[in-house]
Amino acid sequence: MIDALTDTHAGGAEPGGDRNRPMRIGILLFPSFSMMACASAIEPFRAVNRLADQQFYDLHLLSSTGGGISASNGFKLETEALAFAPELDRIFVVASLDIEKICDKTATRFLQRFAITGKPIGALSNGSFVLARAGVLDGYRCTLHWESLGQFSEEFPTIETCREIYVRDRNRWTCAGGIAAIDLMLEQIATDISGTLAAEVAEQFLHSRIRGPQEFQRMETKWRYGVRDERINAAIRLMEQNLELLVEISDIAYQCNLSLRHMERLWHKHFQMTPKQFYVRLRLKEAQRLLKETSEPIAAIALRCGFVSASHLGSVYRRSFGHTPGTERRRVSGG
Structure with missing residues (x-):
């Protein structure tokens, strides 16, 4: 050879x-x-x-x-x-x-x-x-x-x-x-x-399949959330693609061929929360990642994640995580 x-x-x-x-x-x-x-x-x-x-x-x-x-x-x-x-x-x-x-x-x-x-x-x-x-x-x-x-x-x-x-x-x-x-x-x-x-x-390297460049980065939604209903997966993808410029839940339901009432029933069944709460959680997780991994100002992070201001992000963040975005950042920096 x-x-x-x-x-x-x-x-x-x-x-x-x-x-x-x-x-x-x-x-x-x-x-x-x-x-x-x-x-x-x-x-x-x-x-x-x-x-x-x-x-x-x-x-x-x-x-x-x-x-x-x-x-x-x-x-x-x-x-x-x-x-x-x-x-x-x-x-x-x-x-x-x-x-x-x-x-x-x-x-x-x-x-x-x-x-x-x-x-x-x-x-x-x-x-x-x-x-x-x-x-x-x-x-x-x-x-x-x-x-x-x-x-x-x-x-x-x-x-x-x-x-x-x-x-x-x-x-x-x-x-x-x-x-x-x-x-x-x-x-x-x-x-x-x-x-x-x-x-x-x-x-x-036990790398059983050499992937071509056309493959996408993220694991399919159905595997990340364990949901096989494609309407739900399509709705989640829309939420993930629109963290900064928010889409109304009713519009997401319409684009996924769901009535708002049916979408809410499906969300309660699979996630034990409303679609709106799920959407907020996605945005908060992205804000948390940015706080930990970047030095962007908190106000900029708030806007990037669909919150109208740093104080708006702060109040929602505290309710969800029990502490403020500033505290989150200080934990990471050791301050």
């Missing part, structure tokens, strides 16, 4: 590449990056080198300053400084929490210079924010973690987004993060070397 793979190795297939050396891939980390996304990106390439008994890929963990970078789980990875990075064939940005705090001029300049080469630039999880702020996603289609799609679209309304697990738009490769990074990297391996080797790597 090794002889056959050597002839098809595309390690130098990028512009200006050198077939006599491994393909160099940079993984550019930002504070509070997703360890899951990072590992999912790195491990398929490590496995290729081991299975083929040949170094097809040479990986470099990078950051602006070098040294230890902490993931969102608190563990640190040692990185090389961008200033000392070797010539790379591809680079992937990995970012997750606290994305609104990222303002890294060194990384921005590096990505802008790298984009001029025409080599692939990718992003995992919320790394698409970094690429967009550097101006290297203009005119490209992208994806990112489903929780951040709304925030991204507000900041970059002219960049087309989707809910697919990954997107390859010419030389921009973006991924929703998590284990979806495995699927993106397996596709690269199949293109660079062979589909057979990509399948062998997938089997090593």
Whole structure:
């Protein structure tokens, strides 16, 4: 197998590449990056080198300053400084929490210079924010973690987004993060070397099915809520898609071919609450996530989740969780 793979190795297939050396891939980390996304990106390439008994890929963990970078789980990875990075064939940005705090001029300049080469630039999880702020996603289609799609679209309304697990738009490769990074990297391996080797790597990770980019990120509603009635699932999807600009419950019922009375009976049967209470709970859960994972002002979070003001969110939040949004945030920050 090794002889056959050597002839098809595309390690130098990028512009200006050198077939006599491994393909160099940079993984550019930002504070509070997703360890899951990072590992999912790195491990398929490590496995290729081991299975083929040949170094097809040479990986470099990078950051602006070098040294230890902490993931969102608190563990640190040692990185090389961008200033000392070797010539790379591809680079992937990995970012997750606290994305609104990222303002890294060194990384921005590096990505802008790298984009001029025409080599692939990718992003995992919320790394698409970094690429967009550097101006290297203009005119490209992208994806990112489903929780951040709304925030991204507000900041970059002219960049087309989707809910697919990954997107390859010419030389921009973006991924929703998590284990979806495995699927993106397996596709690269199949293109660079062979589909057979990509399948062998997938089997090593007990990854029984290599997913294509067209698959959506979130688990189907019927599995998340254990409800098989498609009318209910359609109603839930409408609620989840309209957390900021609210839709009247009667309109949701109409769009799902339900009378309001029948919808309320179904909600009591399956969830022991009214559709309106369920809708509020969805909005509160999103507000709770934003309070824990971002530094957005509470007033902005309130509006993003369909509440008219910070005080409105505060009163509903206290009734539901027994404490205020401010207390929630202080618990996370340790203040």
